[in-house]
Amino acid sequence: MRLFHARGYDAVGVAELGAELGIKPPSFYAAFGSKAGLFERTLRRYAAGEANVFARALAGGGDVATVIGRTLALAAELYPSQEGTAGCLVLDGARNSADPEAQALADAAKREGRAAVRDFIAAEAPDRADALADLVVVAMMGMSAAARDGADRERLGRVAAMMDRAFRREMSGA
């Protein structure tokens, strides 16, 4: 997970993954079936853990604006580089990958995440849920990309706060 997250799907080889896991290629394929098979498991583990900032924000309770604001703040905390990994594995792990399978897996995970946000927003703003979800997703993708380009916690936190205010404004009025 650390390797995929740090360098992206294509840039990490099976030999290196095996070396990190302490196994040789045949054991790797016996365990995971393929490189994409490990990536699928990696994405699942990633989305089931603390990296799922929306799920964590949701657990804190509150109305839609509160949860979304918390989601953005958590992303700003999580995304900056830590031990080489930066940004969101789901959003950027298979970006520019030449492997259609890896792209499809990441795409499915992204759709799942966006659907969760959209459905949650729909409870309070059913007719604007799609547009508001797009705002959140674009903000998260932008923050993930910025983190991968070196943005630190301070800068991302400021952006997250501005995005939070933007969301509240769009949510409440206009």
Place this chain on the structure above:
Amino acid sequence: MRLFHARGYDAVGVAELGAELGIKPPSFYAAFGSKAGLFERTLRRYAAGEANVFARALAGGGDVATVIGRTLALAAELYPSQEGTAGCLVLDGARNSADPEAQALADAAKREGRAAVRDFIAAEAPDRADALADLVVVAMMGMSAAARDGADRERLGRVAAMMDRAFRREMSGA
């Protein structure tokens, strides 16, 4: 340019680039020196043309908020997929690349673009130029990523309008 833009730096081979240009490898290397050499020229040409949405918005005149709003609107028009290319070549062309040279070239182009936006904003809001530039850059990166994931002009346009309102709000007050 089209190939790099559509699939990213690493996913395009020199052989394919040569085939598209109608030349064979030796001529390719005589002309560009290396794959990264062509990428550098590609980035320059890209940033010098209509893809530089900030330069185009700037040419239209107006105050900071007007120009930034126009920049975002132009990005929403340009980024959706056209003949396989989507998003911004500078922002996403070398994302997850394993080639340090390609990364450095794209990084330099990104820094240049951000500096132009930052300096322009600084004329009206010198003490908040960095934070506001981050907001714009994150919005652009997010829109580019969303476009690469299939977002169309309508969805990106809505996001651009919301980002524009967010920028005006942050610019003018509080």
Place this chain on the structure above:
DNA sequence: GATTTTTTATAGTGACTGCTACAAAAAAAT
């Protein structure tokens, strides 16, 4: 028209890619 210079195509460099055949070693079952 002969010679020199430039450009190009053929072919292949070593190093990598994801993945696997085979056989040796370890574990489990009889």
Place this chain on the structure above:
DNA sequence: ATTTTTTTGTAGCAGTCACTATAAAAAATC
């Protein structure tokens, strides 16, 4: 303790990567 099954390491599969040595063709010069 012997046999069977599972797991593992060695080695290498065909393919692709960016890149280049060599030699033939084309262009330019004299």
